Amino acid sequence: MSSRKSIILFFIVLVLSVLFIFTAFIYISGRKEKGTEAVKVDFWLEGPQEIKIGEEKQFIIKIANKDNYSLENIEARLETSPDFLISSSSPEFSQKLEKGYIWFLKELGKAETKEIIFKAQDYSGSGKERLDASLSFNLSGFNPLFEKKFSYFFDLASPVSLDVSLPDQANLGQKIGFKIFLKNLTDKEISNLRVELPAQLTFEENESIKKEDDKTFWQVNKLLPSEEKEAILEAILKGEIGANDLNFRLGSSYDNKFLSLNELKKQILAQKPDVSLMIKINGGEVGEATTSWGEILPLNIFYQNNSEEDLKNFKVKLDLSDSQPLDLGKTVIFKEKELESLKAKSAGQIDLNLFLKDALSSAQEKIKQGEIDLKVACDYLPGDLGTERVNLAEKEIKIKVKTDVKLTGEARYYTDDYQPIPIGEGPLPLRVGEETKFWLFFRIKNTSNPVKNIVVKTTLSQKVNWLDIKETSVGSVVYDSKTKEIIWQIPHLEAYSGGPYSLVEAKVKVAVTPDEADRNKTLSFTSKVSYLLEDEFTNEKLEGETSQLDSRFADVLINWQGEIK
Template identity: 25%
Template sequence: MSLRDIKENLYKKEAPKNLSEHEISQYDPTVAKNTGEMNKGADDLWAKKNGFDQKEKKAIKKGVIAFLIILGIIISLFAYWIIRQMLFQAGNATISISGPSQANSGKLLTYEINYQNDNRLSIKNATLKITYPENFKPSQEAGFQEENLTSGSFNLGTIKGKSQGKVILNGKAYSPKGALIYLRASLSYNPSGYSSQFQTNSQIGVNVISAPITLEVLAPQNASNGDVVDYQINYRNDGAEIINNLVIEAKYPDQFTFSSASPKASSYNNSWDIGNLELGQSGKIVISGNLEGERENIKKVEASIGTREKGEMIVFNSESAETKIIFSPLSIAQAVNGKKNLNVNADDTLGFEINYKNNGNIGLRDVIVTEKIDSPVLDYSSLKLDGGSFDIDSKTITWKASDIRSLKNLGASQMGKIFFSIRVKDILPVGEEKDKNFVIKTVAKIDSPDVPTPISMNKIISSNAINMKVNSKLAISVKGYYSDQAIPNSGPIPPKVGEETTYTIHWKVLNVSNDISGATVSAILPTNSQMTGNIFPQDANLKYNERTNAVVWTIGNVNSGAGLLSSSPETAFQVKIKPSPDQAGREVGLLGKTVFSAKDLFTEENLLAEAKEKDTNLYEDSSIIGKNKVIN
């Protein structure tokens, strides 16, 4: 009932009898009396309720339990961390290297590598890896496993807590004086109860203060553009032991053209295999070539000595020398057959042209030009001169003013030319194994008394050199037989129309002065000629293509002097012919032109030798002379 309804009922003249009736509640006096609510005062009714009900108590209890669990976990983890820190810390596993920080190259060095585990826990799978440069050679130590040229390791296994140990590494450093090398140690391990791997490192630097091999490089102090220069490399074993498998390598300056070396280079004109060098043993290498450059340029030549392992040079010592390019008032150059660089063959005629010039601003008196041509393969009887005189003892041609009038006073910027020729011997002088790899070296020089000689410097004499390598001479012998001991033949002699007759062809090669590789002999059989398949020796690498009628004999490498100083490679094979009626009364072809080809390993040129075709006119077989033409 709304308040408005109650108000209307109250003020009616006749109020409803049931106006005071209402639903029983805690506000009813009779009810309140029984429940005690009516006895509460005003303060009791508005007072804050004390305590928590059951739901609130349960929630609080759960929160407290969760907090205690989390706190327990945190405390446990912290305690575990503290305990682990007490049992293991990476910084408590250490290594150190002790030993000499200065060393004489080639002397035995001893290094002590100490390792220590200050943890309570043991460390397992401990490996001590040692790394070093290629020019440090470790000795064979107990427990040391060499992995490659620059590293090895000690397998330490388990290192107990609160323990330490050491290993010894001996070795020798082979380095140039002043080199700084580093030995590095790395300890890798797993602490007990850990899956992670830990590592600690240490290193020591070693300064090399001396070298076991003395090396000296000599070069001219100065040279003019295009001059011939000689470099000399001196070496000596001043160490305490034999040094094995030594190699010397030279690094030439820019614009240096190699001409020759004594002894000859082992490879690439700049590397020499010295082999073993005894205590106190010494040697030298002299290198010649032309040096070009602009005035005031400094040209440096370097040399290194060491060993070569797996294609890499391990240097024991290195030195260098410098040459200054200076101005020369005289210049000279030469060409052979119009070229400055060339290889020549036996029986070649060499046409020389010498060009000279006064580059200065004043004339030069009494100029002399010389040309030295010294080689055992030259035929000096064929020398043709345009003036000048030849001294057979010094193998030198000299031109003076009496030969060329302009040399009396060569004016400023004046130039001139000289021509002469000489022939290479047809038969190269090969009498023993050392007679190989021939080189014709020619050196032209020009000088005048008016050219000054500066104090503390070399006299300025202009020169120019050419080195010509001589190709090996190849030859191929082709012979045919009917009566042959290696492969017997059959059929009518003279050959008869419609009937088969067989012949044996012999190939024999000759190689004179240089080693060769990739040697092959090949020929084409005429259509009417075929191989039977019989060859000698039976293991000869001889192939026949029936479709092209090509025969190829693969020989491979052939040493110099084969056929002169040693036996020649030789093979034989059988061919057959069946003459046709149109061939009656004529000789029948057995073999086409034979070609012998190979690569010269000294001059690096491809060489060829050829032999003429072969037919049934086999003059080398006396048993069938006059029986070479086909009959009916």
Template identity: 25%
Template sequence: MVEKKAKKIPVTTGKKMNQPSDSEKRSSQEKAKSESGVNTLVSIYRQDHRQEIDMTRLERKKFSKKRLILTLLVILLVMFAAASIAGFFIFNHGQGKKGESIELTITAPKTVDSGGEIEIEVTYLNKDNVAVKDADLTILYPDGFYFSHSEPQAQNEANTYWKIDRIGSGTGGKIKIYGQIIGDLNSTKTFLASMNYTPANFNSVFEAKSSHSLEITASIIELSLETPIRIVSGQETEIDVKFKNNSKLPLSNLKIIAAFPEGFSLTEADPAMPEDGQFWLVKELAADTENIIKLKGVFQGNPGDAKEIRFQIGLIMNEGEFRLQSEKSAIIFIVKPELNLQLTINGSNQEMAVDLGDTLEYKVTYKNASDVELRAVMLQAQFVSETSILDLTKVNDPQNGTIEEKSISWGALQIQGLSTIVPQAEGEFTFSIPALSVISPLKETDRNFSVDNYIKVTAVESEDTAVDFEKLSESNHIVVKVNSKVNLETEGRYYSEEFEKLGSGPLPPEVGETTSYRIFWSVSNLYNDLEDVEVAAILPKDVFWTGRATSSTGGAVTFDVSTRTVTWKINRLSANTGQLFPKADANFEVSITPTAKQEGKLMVLINDSSLSARDSFTNYDIETSSPLVTTDLENDIAGQGRGIVVSKTADQNLNQSSDLNQNNNSNVNSN
């Protein structure tokens, strides 16, 4: 084979020639790379002095036996380690991982009222084809949950652990937990449940988890405020704060916090606040129970000012933390009264008490305190009471107002001055109403009678139509209470109503002989309870206390020798005693031994009796009395008319005359 050599073609830069194509360029580059690669390999295998290595011969070097054994040992150790790791994962697969065999679910409300009782149901189901063993359930309760009981019962003191043991394939169970949840409004409470178990065909422990969150959206504590909408600066205002436990469980450690506006001064609080803060503490509020805090205070400000009063109620937890349960606020506007109304009864503008049958003299004063003219004013007197105590059939009204069941109304037709009242103009009128003479209680609750009297505006025309005159123009209120009606009866007896002998000695009384009598006190009381009741009377000097006395109620009847006063005290006497309940009675024995100077006369056994007491409803002192009792014994049918003292001789003659009359009657009857 003859090797052909390529001829070199000289390249002249100054002459034009054909340019090689792109493909020709790439072919030329690849050929150059190939030749370069060959040259590189040759250089590698070329010996020193630039001689090439003879590749036709290969020399085998001897391998060390010791090195071979060491290599085999390393390979065996690696294989053993790999087998151990694989076995560990095969026999302990799932350790500490989330279980898939058990389905764990928590069922509970999504929203609750703070303080209410809730039911939590935890269900578990084995979805695997094999049973599980060593199962146990643990519940983690949120802060503010108070455990009550569970079904079944928990197996630890904290009531968070249940031992279940075996759960068959396709089976399950449930645990019901009951308790009370307490927390801040709009807060979230989360319950966590976890179950550890081991499948029957494994040795590892699996874990199933579940959680449930609920939101506290309301409270079982109901808070409400009763405040006026508009007030007059400087006048005392009443505010009622009511709070109620709407749950079926009692609530402990409640705290009510007050936030008063600037310009408000508290004048009275019932119950009182502690000195170190504007709050109240309630130790316990029973289920379905309402309490009230009554406040009185004065707002200072300018007409048009708005005053906000705010109250919060919550629970104090064991750590002293306050958990808000409800919050209420009210806006009160300070206004300038447009029509001032003042009412007096019997010359007073304060609460009073009257007896039935008394007449109440009313006086109404009105004044336009606004800057506008008032026209077509209508006024109305209100008499508010559950049981009417006023006799509106006997009203004395010179103005001839319109009388209704519990009101009297006047307008421009009755009072000309009400047609137009210019600014700062004023006027007045009077009328009178008697109280009923008798009120007959029919049931135990027929007691503590009263009437609330006040004057209000029912209609008006003015330039300022935004003013609510029915709210703003109202007079002061005057409560008129009815005093209790007490009656004391005193009587002397020798014989009872059944003609039983109560006394001893001669009747009529004889000179030098001792005759004893019984004195009876009887007390009846209508309308109100009485306190500190005391009945007393003085014995004449010639009447003697024998010491024999009894009473149906109250303390014992006593006698003071130094003052010769007989006294009977009763701590409390119920309303309507003697009407719906038996009268209160007491009796005691006295005796007389007439002298010759008293012959032919009646003797006084006891002087006037008096009763004093305190009316617990009206706080008025009640007094009444009954007249003295003589030997005439007016109420003793068998003994009356035999009270004049006689001598022994006259008495014997009287007895002989009586015996003679009896014999004559006997003879008449015989004939």
């Protein structure tokens, strides 16, 4: 009987245990399905609706546990801007983040309330600000992590008004005066204020103007409640020509950082004192000029102060990037000329001559594409505080040197004067009624610049006959039988071609039979020999000519002055 009772009692305990486990499972599952909303925990943040930048105010994070279970592993997190600074907290925050703070709390029992009270200053800048708070925790005896969130908004305003009155425009480097105004908008004293002044203004240090590294500050020890403060400051205007944004920042120092309380942007138009600068070469004002080897170029520099102010320490500077084409033994070049002051509405002039090397010297040095890049600039040192010279005007002129071309022509009966071999036929001297055949030679020597589209022309005289025998080292020769014109065409020649550098030659064979009217006279073979070509460096067309060819042969062996026998 007792054994039967024991079995019944065992089954009753077993059923009750199963029911308890099942009920607990259903309860936990229900809480999981409901999520955080089912947890009876209130979480919120209290604080002022409006704050002045830098003003210390109190905030309270509140946690109220209305659930039937204790809260464990509690973490309260506050996300803020980097410039939201907590000065004190109870309890102390556990960790400071780049953008926020964290408090770790051990436990909060049933029906208990916890407050985190902290004081903070916000330097984020005026406007609408937001604090995001979050709370994460476990319920006692359960694993799931629950979370609550709350966002808090407030208006952030500057505690001090900032205004600046300055001119709309000024000359670059000019000393300007301006007013700066501050007003305390709070009912508390504010100390250790400073205004960071624009980088485009150069100040002289004094009791209230201080420099730190590359920044300049106007310092204000304190502002009483509702106090207004005004100062007149002087500075030299730097920056760029045109509109310059001037940024004024009012702030105070905290933990070796400059914390902004107010900002103001003003604009000023920076101008230069009106100074004219002009360069003339050979009496003409040009941006690019050409010249020839051996020339003398008159250079005139004119400057004029058109402004209403005297320009102190006025300088005219001359820079030559390449002086190789110049004969520096004759050319006197200055680097800079300084005047103590260039008076308002006054002018000046500097004159000098540029001596070019002669053609022979430039060829001996094998100067290629000779160019003089000449830059003239003027500047001045403005104001008593000026530490940087201000550029007023600049001009540049490029002077390119044309290539030197030499054309020669000659009539020859022999090959040359060193190993003379006859290449002509018939009598020498020329005789009346007898035919003599010989060669006409044309040669070009080019120097410093490449040239193109070279055309050499001459016309045979009526008594000279074309034999249609021709040779060229470069280019081609054509003959017009109607006009008796010989044309030698060359597409391109590099610098230093012909002459001693390479063979650039054309030769044609002709014949002549003098008549009685030519006796005891010199007989013309051609008209003048001319050339036309384009200098590829200066882009100029160059032309020239040499004298006509006649019966005075170039051969040294011929002891004869060209008279027909």
